[in-house]
Amino acid sequence: MSESTETIFNKIIRREIPADIVYEDDLAIAFKDIHPQAPVHILIIPKKPIKSLVQAQAEDINLMGHLLLTARRVALQAGLNNGYRVVINTDDDGGQTVNHIHLHLLGGRQMTWPPG
Template identity: 60%
Template sequence: MSETIFSKIINREIDADIVHEDDQCLAFRDINAQAPMHILVIPKKPIDMLVNAEADDQALLGHLLLTARQVAKDEGYSDAFRLVVNNGEAVGQSVFHLHVHILAGRDFSWPPG
């Protein structure tokens, strides 16, 4: 996987408003927020898209979701938030480093998009 803005954030080459970090992932506020709370959770392991995750990434993928839940709770949104994972440019993925968007603090419509 080529270097991305997210790998530069992981390596502390670019500043970010980090709200959570552990040995497997990092969570930080999106600079182009689409909701009052818009935080990205990214794995430290470089995976470009969900479709390219492997079977041995199962625990990491679960960890990302559990981390998203905890971050939402820590931000005061434990009972109402949306998680989004885009897979591919055609559906809005602009940084090719797997990431989970946590959005909360406003009404959302269905279907999204």
């Protein structure tokens, strides 16, 4: 079982702290990042606590696919018709700052490469 410690994301899922939620279903929730790095910056997180991509297991295959399709749905909902970027920061060297796996949906401007 992949579990995370208590995080700000757990509190958002339980509605203990406010977030600007743009999408929710039984498996995931999406909300605007409070420190946006692009005109559109939305975080998509599973409701199941998984610390990072390293801890995702074979049993999570459907959930991980669902998160990517949720990113697509939220991008279309946000009007990102010219493209967007989906990023998963993993562990310390990957820049992960919250120990709960999450996808960054970034758009609304031309993305550059390399990203950082």
